[in-house]
Amino acid sequence: MLAPKKRKGHPMSTERETEALRDLADGLASEGRYEEAVEIYGRLVRDNPESDSPLMSLAWTYRDWGKEEEAVRCLEMLFEREIRRRVFTGFAFDELVRLFREKGMHDRLVSLCERVAEAQPEDPALLCTLGEAYLGAGRGDEAVRVFGKLAVMEPEASAYLCFLGNAHVIAGDPEQALGCYEKAVALEPGKSHVFFGRLGNRFARTGDLERGERILRRAIGEKPDDPLSHCSLGDVLIRRGRIDEARKAYDRAIALDGASREGYLNRMGRSLLEGGRFGEAAAVFEELLSLSPGNPIHRRNLEEARRLEKG
Numbered sequence: 001m002l003a004p005k006k007r008k009g010h011p012m013s014t015e016r017e018t019e020a021l022r023d024l025a026d027g028l029a030s031e032g033r034y035e036e037a038v039e040i041y042g043r044l045v046r047d048n049p050e051s052d053s054p055l056m057s058l059a060w061t062y063r064d065w066g067k068e069e070e071a072v073r074c075l076e077m078l079f080e081r082e083i084r085r086r087v088f089t090g091f092a093f094d095e096l097v098r099l100f101r102e103k104g105m106h107d108r109l110v111s112l113c114e115r116v117a118e119a120q121p122e123d124p125a126l127l128c129t130l131g132e133a134y135l136g137a138g139r140g141d142e143a144v145r146v147f148g149k150l151a152v153m154e155p156e157a158s159a160y161l162c163f164l165g166n167a168h169v170i171a172g173d174p175e176q177a178l179g180c181y182e183k184a185v186a187l188e189p190g191k192s193h194v195f196f197g198r199l200g201n202r203f204a205r206t207g208d209l210e211r212g213e214r215i216l217r218r219a220i221g222e223k224p225d226d227p228l229s230h231c232s233l234g235d236v237l238i239r240r241g242r243i244d245e246a247r248k249a250y251d252r253a254i255a256l257d258g259a260s261r262e263g264y265l266n267r268m269g270r271s272l273l274e275g276g277r278f279g280e281a282a283a284v285f286e287e288l289l290s291l292s293p294g295n296p297i298h299r300r301n302l303e304e305a306r307r308l309e310k311g
Helices: 011-030 034-047 052-065 068-084 091-102 106-119 124-136 140-153 158-171 174-187 189-205 209-222 227-239 243-256 258-274 278-291 296-310
Strands: none
Touching (some): 011 034, 011 052, 052 091, 068 091, 091 106, 091 124, 106 124, 124 140, 140 158, 158 174, 158 189, 174 189, 189 209, 189 227, 209 227, 227 243, 243 258, 258 278
16 A cells, blocks of 8 residues: 655645545554554654654554564653643653553653653652652652652642552561551541551562561451452461461451352462462362363463472
8 A cells, every 4th residue: 555645736735645644554553564554654753743643653553563662762752842841741751651661661760750750840640650660660768758748748648648658668667657558547447458458468579478467467357358358368378388377368258258269269379379389279279170160271270280399
């Protein structure tokens, strides 16, 4: 398929040609003919250097084509335009944030967010994105600084207190972390089990299993009929090598929500696999197959557990 040729004449003909080229490129991209689409979008970018739309379309096409660095290069060009404008729209910024997060590009994400926060220092949403970037990069002290500022800016926002607590966990200050979550609970008492569950899981992810177990039990104390809290406790108990207690925690979750029995058992089996308890994991997947004999996922998990058990 050939692109329309440029013609001299009335200015409206150029507008029509641009629309025709855009429609042609959009169609090629939707058909997976990315190389041809990129060629046309590139022409549109050259012919319309002040327009953001062709450059964004080019970025999306590169992304769908699997050429992520080329997509990033286009988005960064758009971002440089955005950050110089009086009103920050953030379309390219949002795409870059999503892409960097997906790919675990923490350093690039932090650098990007720092520039935006410097340009828009009083925008809570942009500051929060910077704080989350610091958390993802394991930079706890800097995350504490950002979320501390947000907690002062919006003292009634429990979410910022929870983020601040997470930052203190990463920074190695568990008591401060707990204090932040307790302040969040004071603002929203009805979510106490949710908040403590998050904190317990956060401690567990950082390897502080003893404190994670203690906080998760506190979450269960706040709402004993929440099955997910029992599952989270079971995961921590597996990592601590207390398999019988973990099974009791999962059995309690199943008793509270029998309709999700297969899901909870599958979670337990996967947790056992990740914890290197291959024989116990195989037993759980065998149980699952007895409940759902034709389920290929349970069969595959069982085969994996048996293979790992044999070494």
